[in-house]
Amino acid sequence: MYVPFSKFLSVLNVVCPGKVEELACSCLAVEYGCVPVGLKVQYLSRNQKPFTGLIAALGGNIEVLKNRYKNKRASLCLVLPPVGSARAAILFLECLEKYTGIPFFGNPDIQIQVCSPGRLGNRDAGILTLGFLLGSDTLRMYNLGDLSTTFAFDQDVARGIRMVIYDGGGSLVKEFEWWDCCTASYSFKKIKYRIVREQLPFSYERTDVLACSSRVDIENVNLMATLLVHAMMGGYWQDIGLGFAKDMTNLLLRHELAGHLDAPWVHTEDKLDIHKLFHANGLFIDAMQEVGAYALDEAERIRKRGGTGGILYEVSNLLRKYRLEMVRQSYAY
Amino acid sequence: MNTAHQPGSQPIDIPGSVPNPVHEPRQVPGPANPVKTPTREPVKEPV
Numbered sequence: 001m002y003v004p005f006s007k008f009l010s011v012l013n014v015v016c017p018g019k020v021e022e023l024a025c026s027c028l029a030v031e032y033g034c035v036p037v038g039l040k041v042q043y044l045s046r047n048q049k050p051f052t053g054l055i056a057a058l059g060g061n062i063e064v065l066k067n068r069y070k071n072k073r074a075s076l077c078l079v080l081p082p083v084g085s086a087r088a089a090i091l092f093l094e095c096l097e098k099y100t101g102i103p104f105f106g107n108p109d110i111q112i113q114v115c116s117p118g119r120l121g122n123r124d125a126g127i128l129t130l131g132f133l134l135g136s137d138t139l140r141m142y143n144l145g146d147l148s149t150t151f152a153f154d155q156d157v158a159r160g161i162r163m164v165i166y167d168g169g170g171s172l173v174k175e176f177e178w179w180d181c182c183t184a185s186y187s188f189k190k191i192k193y194r195i196v197r198e199q200l201p202f203s204y205e206r207t208d209v210l211a212c213s214s215r216v217d218i219e220n221v222n223l224m225a226t227l228l229v230h231a232m233m234g235g236y237w238q239d240i241g242l243g244f245a246k247d248m249t250n251l252l253l254r255h256e257l258a259g260h261l262d263a264p265w266v267h268t269e270d271k272l273d274i275h276k277l278f279h280a281n282g283l284f285i286d287a288m289q290e291v292g293a294y295a296l297d298e299a300e301r302i303r304k305r306g307g308t309g310g311i312l313y314e315v316s317n318l319l320r321k322y323r324l325e326m327v328r329q330s331y332a333y
Numbered sequence: 334m335n336t337a338h339q340p341g342s343q344p345i346d347i348p349g350s351v352p353n354p355v356h357e358p359r360q361v362p363g364p365a366n367p368v369k370t371p372t373r374e375p376v377k378e379p380v
Contacts, residue, residue, distance in 0.1 A: 137356035
């Protein structure tokens with residue numbers, strides 16, 4: 001659980017009143033029918049000093065850090081209340097940067113966990129992981145230690161070691177818009193209508209990306225999670241969500257990497273089978289490192305030639321295309 | 334430091350993290366001939 005949003009606003013208002021006012025106005029607003037954004041800040045440094053004042057102002061260690069989930073290397077995990085958009089999430093983190101006096105973006109001591117509603121299937125979790133990895137502004141070679149959490153081998157909610165994990169069965173704030181759709185026939189033509197529901201169609205399910213580190217990462221994860229979950233749930237963005245999943249698969253196919261989507265990208269069972277989990281952890285990290293190495297190798301060869309292109313440009317272009325398409329269709333309605 | 338090797342290419346050393354070239358700011362090539370700073374000619378005063 002987390003400290004209420006109003007408490008955060010009153011504490012942060014002391015250091016950045018202008019930004020807090022903007023955040024208060026935009027925190028619940030959903031943009032272009034994207035899913036809301038939950039955030040966890042994992043602080044990997046042993047020196048907790050930058051967060052001491054913030055935690056005290058929010059109610060103290062017992063109130064703020066009561067969650068038993070965190071990255072195994074983190075000295076603290078700050079769970080933030082969800083906001084309606086990636087833009088509000090970035091604004092929220094910028095306010096926290098100002099309060100603590102340390103950078104949150106591009107800081108190797110900070111991992112930003114982006115939480116999206118709905119549990120994606122394994123193949124979609126693979127698309128989300130690889131889209132995040134290849135679309136990021138920094139390419140990282142992760143190892144299992146970077147992604148290990150206190151729930152990796154938990155007896156009740158074993159999540160394994162992955163870039164993408166499900167919720168721990170806790171609660172979900174459902175009071176955000178969900179863009180649904182219905183079709184009606186008019187003059188022998190099928191027309192799609194947008195229905196804006198007042199609540200998310202999930203009870204507690206979430207899919208989280210663990211190691212975001214930049215504004216681009218948050219925006220990309222929010223975009224891809226929206227498209228993939230709408231494709232899964234038959235939401236308003238179902239058609240372009242299915243198109244995105246197909247385009248990503250074809251892109252990987254062109255680079256002989258589509259087989260990697262069969263790797264275990266998310267652990268879908270709660271129960272702990274230690275041997276199975278260890279084996280799957282290995283398959284996951286091998287697949288992710290192979291794709292990362294391929295992208296870096298290709299980028300290096302292209303750079304030496306003095307050109308552009310390759311898988312990194314293709315992923316970036318694909319994300320841009322779908323982002324623009326969502327904006328276009330939002331206004332076209 | 335990791336290494337990557339694709340068939341047909343030399344293995345390369347890969348550091349823990351590198352900037353994605355897509356997001357790197359592009360270097361704008363400078364003008365071919367450096368722009369001369371305009372200088373004021375001294376005004377010849379009639380003797």
